[in-house]
Amino acid sequence: MTRFYSETEVISRVEELTQPRLGAFVRARVVSPVTTAHGPAYREADLARLQLLVDLAEAYELPDDSLSMVMSLIDQLNTARGDMRALMQAVAAEPDEVRGRISTTVRSIRIIHVDSES
Structure with missing residues (x-):
């Protein structure tokens, strides 16, 4: 059951x-x-989010529009991490041969990416 907190709480x-x-x-x-x-x-997750917002606002003196952008980037990063975790679980469930091909392809793509940045 989700716990809710009033504004005062x-x-x-x-x-x-x-x-x-x-x-x-x-x-x-x-x-x-x-x-x-x-x-x-507010939910428990909102409390954690609010603490992060207060900390960012205090430590970096960020205005509200900047906080909005930073939180959007954090949300995108968290979504990407969740997607990556799900992808890793899906790959782990594949046979050794498939995991090996994926690993080889990923390594070759990373090498191409690193070379293109040089």
Whole structure:
């Protein structure tokens, strides 16, 4: 079962998070509360995301539009990592011969890529 946190709970759990800053993050669409019968609420993943946002904003003094871009890049990276993990599991399920051909092809593509960067 998913645990939801109210705005008050989120602000008390995320270091350095204030109500105005939370509102700014929501308006910048870098975090999106879910609608519940009790009003807007946040999931556990939102708390981690908010802590990262606060840390980035504090450490690098990033404005909201920059935070939005950074979070978009982080989201894309996380998606790519998930895709890579699934691909690796699919390849691992293939017979040795297929895995060997894939490995050889990947090595040759990487060599071509490295040579083209020189």
